[in-house]
Amino acid sequence: MFKDIQDKELSEEEQKELNEIIKNELKNSLLLLGLLGGLGSKNRRGLGSLTITELTGVNIPADKEQLVKFLEEIKHYGILSESPADIIVKDGEQNAWTTLKTMSHDMQMFRGWGFSFNGGTHKINGYNAEHNSYFNKQNDHDLIYQFLDSPHQSSLPSSFAFGLPRNYGLSNGGHRVEIKFEPRAKTATGNIDKKHKRSRRASSVITHIHQFPNGHFLSIQTIMYGKLFPDNDEVVFSRKIGRHFQEQSTVNFQGYQSNIFDEYKKYLETKQWKLI
Template sequence: MAALGTSGEFMPEKITASYRIVTPMFIGDAEQKASGISPASVKGALRFWWRALNWGRVLKEAGDNEVAALKLLHAQEAVLFGGLAETDEDEKTGKKQQLGGQGAFLLRVESKNLKKYSAGTMDEHYNLKDSWQSYLLGLGLMKYDKKKNYYQRSALISGSFSVQLFCKNSAYSQELENLLLLWGLLGGLGSRQRKGLGSISITALKVGDEIRELPQNQPAVLEVLKNLIDKSATGEPPYTAFSQSSQILCSPAKAQTSWQTLAEIAEKMQMFRGWGFDAGAGHQINHKPANHAAHTKKRTDHNIVDDYAKPAVPTKQLPKSITFGLPRSYKLSNGCEFKLDVHAPSKNNEAKRSRRASPMFIHIQQFPNDETMIIQSFLPATFLAANDQVQIQQKIGNHWGVVDNITPATNWQVIREYLKTFSTWLAV
């Protein structure tokens, strides 16, 4: 409960959560440089996980009406986090209600011992030669070069920070406490956080004068996540959120660095998805034999992309693995380059492209004894809107030309096959 001040007024309740940076955090300021952790970036991350966490509840409150649930979610988010002031009419009572304005809490971030590497020094300490982690970094964070891959952005590679929330109304205290805990077990900050970069681990949680006990091992993490997450929502959420279709898997904890752990999951994912390159000794990925039978659609997907370069094959299809996220690039052995991107209509009916983030989240959890653990979360949601298409493009010179536009049907089969390869991991 909020404290009572000397004047008889209730004082804001303070919630403090402390976190450590577990994997390199490519968080950028206005110039895309890793200069620190801002309150705005933390608040943005908390908003994301709040929406994911509350979809089941608001859907139930809205009587399973998705449109009404989205409206209710927007209204509650505006009250909690703040937003542009606006007036809305309550559908049940007909009364006008004020939304937005200042949120229900104030947020402050304090950082400690942040260590930053520039793009140049990143190469020295996080070598990308034949590394599996480069697969997760992707374009934007690193540059692929025939002789040497190198980083293009700076990163915060270690340190800690605390998030202090001053709740104006103690009614929101438990909700915010749960949110800070969930973020510290599944989330992160910065670019490519869905791929395990910028992972954070919660190290302390204090509400008022009370110190909360935190999970210290794999079974305890599973128990906390089961208690926090609402998976009651049926159907496919209209945005990234927990539902009955969600899957969360936790690996055993190991005595290895977080960078080594990131390489471990990167290798598993790349070997599952990649076709490899034939260097004279069969197709290989990072000098290891590629697995062309990793999933049931892999060879079919490869043949589909291979046909893009054949004008004699007029009917184009899409690989089933596009649900891992778009855009997706392919470079064939004959030198042809193709890219799959989203082709979505805008309000004025002009075509525009926008990415579709992966429904897979990789998080590296680090315990007080420095053991590390991988948590993979699969949160399927509406992947493409009804009128969206996937555009096949081919690189010709320095430009991309359109090959075809295709309206796909979302199929999560490949991702579910990927998750089945972790049969020894524990599920939430």
């Protein structure tokens, strides 16, 4: 139950108008949470997805067609000339778990390089890896290994647009090497920003498993567009030596660009996803 705000400095009409605005904002937030989001630290991967079933004064989409139409409309709310997000959907499986596994598989096949045993074909969960799922995938893979040979590189993989930190376990000369890339905040003068840590950058992709009243499921991915990090910030490359990671080098974010999300959308469309 929403409790109206009482402010003695406002007239009765102003208080009524303010409370109505707040109620509508709360409704919109709850609606988006229950259509595209979830709860918990893993909700960006679809775990903890929430499905809203009822909201006073709002017609909740009851099937895929209604939900797609609703999402098409809300993308263009507000004052922006372009939508701040892209929404992609795919028909679900017989239950939430298999729907989530199918969505996760598509994501892993796009981003993952896989593992090769005894020089054989690279595999991802038993499937042949797709080394051409996006244009710069080979370059991204090679660049990670170049950091091992020469830590002071001037560029970063395009896949870092999916978020940081990033850990890798690599095979190097028959030995396993663990490395890590994590962001670090810097001030405009180039000093380490101790006030604003910025040691993480969540993925721009939010995943959601939606269940309709008839029991059917729908996979939803929302790509939120925005700057990855301030230009002053940097990525710290560390290598595990003994039991601890030790910093090897840094790369500045200045000028970092990636079109990987455009390629990601095209890839998903080849896997029966539909861009709204």
